[in-house]
Amino acid sequence: MRLAGMAMADTDVADPTVSATVRPRKPRLRARTVLIAAGVIAFTVYSAQQSGWEWGSFITVWTNPLWQRFWPIDWEFVLDRNNVLDPLIETFQIAIVATVIGCLLAMPIGFMMSQLTAPNRPTFIIVRSIMNVVRAIPDLLLAVILVAAVSIGAFGGAIALTVFSTAVLVKLFSETIDGADPRPLEAALAAGGRHTAAVRAGVLPEVFPAYVAYSAYVFELNVRASVVIGLVGGGGIGRVIEAQRQFFRYDRILGILIVIFVIVMIIEQISDAIRRRVL
Amino acid sequence: MTSTIDAAPVVTDAPQERPDPPSARWWRLAAALGVLIAFIWGVSGLDIGADALRRAPGNIWRIIELSWPPDFPAVLERGALGKVFESVYIAWIGTVIAAVFSLPLAFLASNNVVPAWIRIPIRQLFIIIRAFPELILATIFLAVVGLGPWAGALAIGFSSIGTLGKWSSESIEEVDDGPVEAIQASGGTWLSGIRWGLLPQVFPTIVAHWLFRFEINVRASAIFGLIGAGGIGGEISSQVQFRNWQNVSAVLIMVVVMVLVIDGISGAVRRRILAGSDRGSAEASTEALGDLGGFLTRRRPTAPGSDA
Numbered sequence: 001m002r003l004a005g006m007a008m009a010d011t012d013v014a015d016p017t018v019s020a021t022v023r024p025r026k027p028r029l030r031a032r033t034v035l036i037a038a039g040v041i042a043f044t045v046y047s048a049q050q051s052g053w054e055w056g057s058f059i060t061v062w063t064n065p066l067w068q069r070f071w072p073i074d075w076e077f078v079l080d081r082n083n084v085l086d087p088l089i090e091t092f093q094i095a096i097v098a099t100v101i102g103c104l105l106a107m108p109i110g111f112m113m114s115q116l117t118a119p120n121r122p123t124f125i126i127v128r129s130i131m132n133v134v135r136a137i138p139d140l141l142l143a144v145i146l147v148a149a150v151s152i153g154a155f156g157g158a159i160a161l162t163v164f165s166t167a168v169l170v171k172l173f174s175e176t177i178d179g180a181d182p183r184p185l186e187a188a189l190a191a192g193g194r195h196t197a198a199v200r201a202g203v204l205p206e207v208f209p210a211y212v213a214y215s216a217y218v219f220e221l222n223v224r225a226s227v228v229i230g231l232v233g234g235g236g237i238g239r240v241i242e243a244q245r246q247f248f249r250y251d252r253i254l255g256i257l258i259v260i261f262v263i264v265m266i267i268e269q270i271s272d273a274i275r276r277r278v279l
Numbered sequence: 280m281t282s283t284i285d286a287a288p289v290v291t292d293a294p295q296e297r298p299d300p301p302s303a304r305w306w307r308l309a310a311a312l313g314v315l316i317a318f319i320w321g322v323s324g325l326d327i328g329a330d331a332l333r334r335a336p337g338n339i340w341r342i343i344e345l346s347w348p349p350d351f352p353a354v355l356e357r358g359a360l361g362k363v364f365e366s367v368y369i370a371w372i373g374t375v376i377a378a379v380f381s382l383p384l385a386f387l388a389s390n391n392v393v394p395a396w397i398r399i400p401i402r403q404l405f406i407i408i409r410a411f412p413e414l415i416l417a418t419i420f421l422a423v424v425g426l427g428p429w430a431g432a433l434a435i436g437f438s439s440i441g442t443l444g445k446w447s448s449e450s451i452e453e454v455d456d457g458p459v460e461a462i463q464a465s466g467g468t469w470l471s472g473i474r475w476g477l478l479p480q481v482f483p484t485i486v487a488h489w490l491f492r493f494e495i496n497v498r499a500s501a502i503f504g505l506i507g508a509g510g511i512g513g514e515i516s517s518q519v520q521f522r523n524w525q526n527v528s529a530v531l532i533m534v535v536v537m538v539l540v541i542d543g544i545s546g547a548v549r550r551r552i553l554a555g556s557d558r559g560s561a562e563a564s565t566e567a568l569g570d571l572g573g574f575l576t577r578r579r580p581t582a583p584g585s586d587a
């Protein structure tokens with residue numbers, strides 16, 4: 001935090017009129033800088049007290065006997081089809097369904113949320129406010145509520161992830177539309193096109209590659225999210241992790257995490273390749 | 280993205296033939312078909328009966344009806360406001376821990392600071408940390424340090440080291456090498472090269488990364504309560520278990536307000552810090568300063584309530 005104060009002081013050093021041979025004045029420490037630094041430190045100390053700060057934890061965390069339970073990995077369990085592979089496939093199915101539906105919904109909503117292509121001002125304001133609020137809901141809280149509302153298992157999790165992926169994609173996509181070239185749209189409107197047709201012909205071709213790239217990114221996010229969604233009753237591999245956690249079988253959890261890690265890496269590579277291909 | 284702009288102004292007097300519509304490329308069709316097949320396969324695995332599908336909208340609508348009006352007095356009496364602040368404290372402390380550890384590590388992971396044999400293992404460490412889902416890390420820390428907010432703070436701190444280290448080292452690698460060379464040429468040590476040559480260039484960007492991660496961590500710490508790691512999430516899960524939907528909606532609204540307020544404050548400070556580092560844009564700087572004023576006045580009324 002001391003560094004934060006220094007950097008803020010650094011920002012008003014240079015005066016370009018001073019000749020280069022004169023050593024520049026050392027920046028003064030200003031009252032505002034001190035005040036901000038003191039406020040940040042006070043808030044940090046207070047937060048530390050409130051969250052139960054314990055210096056010892058930084059060492060005891062690593063010497064805890066629990067870590068012995070992570071090794072050796074129970075590969076027999078992890079590589080058994082029923083235990084890990086099948087729930088993992090369910091996780092993927094949740095991620096795919098959520099991504100496809102979420103991305104389909106995000107296309108029209110995204111167009112409504114950009115000032116360039118919104119059909120009218122009220123739609124723009126209403127849709128944007130709703131999506132801002134939806135995006136502010138942490139994804140797993142939504143999952144807990146929807147799992148209770150719909151059903152325990154994959155269905156509730158899939159709905160929660162669908163909402164989440166729509167909210168994320170809509171934000172990224174509408175920002176891309178904001179940056180699109182308005183002239184093709186103007187031309188299409190000037191030539192007498194209806195709003196939908198003009199957007200379809202004037203804007204969509206320009207932003208579609210970005211849409212595909214963001215969809216691939218949302219799929220990546222969904223795979224990661226669908227892993228943990230089972231911890232709150234949303235189905236998939238998370239349910240297995242939750243069950244093993246209750247028995248302190250961290251050797252199995254570590255094995256599952258390694259399998260997930262490898263698969264997530266592969267998906268990231270594929271999604272990167274798609275992004276490079278379309279952009 | 281510039282291709283359309285470049286291609287647009289073709290002006291000739293001669294009447295032009297209408298161009299042929301672009302032929303549908305086979306791979307587009309294949310991609311659409313692939314997505315469709317994947318979707319059908321996905322739906323088939325979720326074992327959603329027609330019955331569940333038909334009832335779902337009704338169920339969700341009923342929950343929404345039951346949630347109205349949100350019962351704020353009931354949740355405030357249960358100390359939900361204090362829990363909201365606890366989530367913020369957890370997120371802040373986690374971010375501070377991650378910032379302290381990731382800053383030196385980020386320098387040791389940058390190709391303009393250290394040789395490959397130091398850099399590559401630290402990069403690997405970042406990748407491994409990022410591979411663990413935060414919530415699963417939190418379950419592990421819960422088992423180690425016990426139930427409560429401290430486990431959540433440690434989990435956030437540990438898992439944020441991965442992203443903060445990556446972002447910071449990427450920023451460090453982008454800087455201008457001139458100042459470091461000047462320091463080395465005038466006899467400065469390796470360390471003073473970092474302190475006076477690199478740090479002043481990247482520090483505003485790195486602090487902006489910290490704040491951005493803080494915004495993400497506020498959402499994460501709201502979730503951690505679900506598994507008992509402190510904060511507002513525990514309130515959500517217990518109210519959902521009681522099927523007390525009016526309370527659920529009240530808590531959810533408080534979470535949304537918390538996230539929006541934190542995003543607003545942190546975003547304003549980030550813009551100020553980044554605009555401050557860019558001396559050319561005086562306009563952006565004054566605008567951001569106005570935001571910062573708002574940040575200071577907005578924070579004061581919330582401070583006394585934090586003891587609740």
